[in-house]
Amino acid sequence: MNQIWGSVEQYNTVVWHWPIAVYLFLAGLSAGAIISAIVVKWMKGNDVSPWDGIIKAGAILAPVTIGAGLCLLIFDLTRPLMFWKLLIHYNFGSVMTIGVLALFAYMPVSILFLLGVFKKELAVDGPFKFLAPIADLALNYGKALEAITLVLAVGVGAYTGFLLSAMNSYPLLNTPVLPALFLASGVSAGISANLVVGLLFFTHATKDANVSYLHGLDVKVIFAELFFIFILFVGMMYQGGATAHAGAAALSTGGLSTLLWVGVIGFGLLLPIGLNFALPHGVKHSHAFVIFNALIVLVGVLALRYYMLYAGQTFVG
């Protein structure tokens, strides 16, 4: 199809750009960080202070990364000064409204978790003494709040996938497995970020047993991600027609397919698995290796968000 008269610039199918990819990354990371912190807290029985460095890392990372992501999201609107209308006008059929409401609930509970974990630093010895009653509340109702937080975090992690999969204009995004893939990779990013922050900033508080536990969990999540990516493309092939064509193009065309094979699958997923099996026990349990491994996983997850957003909008069949 050729135009006869007039610019075709407005017909570019790429509508959302890199800030959205970074937001999707940060939202997934935030959810994953608090999920893995709560999982460590529950599974390892760390019910009272002193908290493990990983729990501290998750408590900081969850509100900070979601806050940064939301700022990015607001400034990416074409009418950023109107963003408050999102908070008072709802469309319950829109994934974006559901996301806004989930974040409404998620932000306060993630801040409560932070206050509970850092009660001593913030409300006892720190400048926020007036928040002490709230920190006590967070600790007294810890289990219940953590259960609610866990559910909301899963919601936030999955919603970033539903946000894209709701659009039937883009065959690569309009797949039922996308929310599961984004949730899994968000958990992987959260685990990795917790390991990096825990080992670098709370070195003495971070127990080696917990590091091994989370690192082992991460490898399992990475296998799940690989399987989800496989399901996504095989599903597109089975649908045939324009969808199969878009899937084949997304796997084989241009810099984006290189990003998928090298950045997402090679560097972000296969390399961590490979190193985990190939390296001797002593090396792979060293802090330096765990941090290095976590950093490549984080780069891989960011690459996945970037690839899905751009390839999804580029290969429309």
Next chain:
Amino acid sequence: MAKKYAMVHDNNLCIGCQACNVACRSENKIPDSVYRLQVWVKQEEYPNGSLGYEYHRQSCVHCENTPCVSVCPTKASHVNEDGIVLVDNDLCVGCLYCVAACPYQARYVHPVTKAPDKCTFCHESRLSRGEEPACVTVCPTEALTFGDLNDPKSKINKVLSERVTYRQKERLGTKPKMYIVPNHKGGINS
């Protein structure tokens, strides 16, 4: 009774002259860089080797099941009582979810308001005065027919009863109210 406005684009009558495109720009004061409506051309080679042209009207198709309205978080994107898909600028935050979700690429960001804009069937101007949309009025070959699907006697219902029509991307279940009379040669690529 509420109206249900729709349009027919006859591929056999269209000559791709862009008079509709220009009339739309003039009537609706569309800024230089953007378009509510363009007519695109596709050269076809038929099985016997002869050549022909297919014309495509690139504009909003005013779906009944509107992906753009479903995704809009503030209901800025909405369908009015006459079945016309519109944007309420006062509610729009500029997330561009509607622009991305539209399978017909009907929307663009207005360079001044920064809100998505699109074909409105001249709802705010000519239609409110009881006139047909500018593109329909100006078409030199009468390739466009506009009218109310709820009125059995309307011109559009006459065309829809007498001609073969199809709609773009019907598989998506969007139920567009933009009907196309296909070229009577060759196949149909919906």
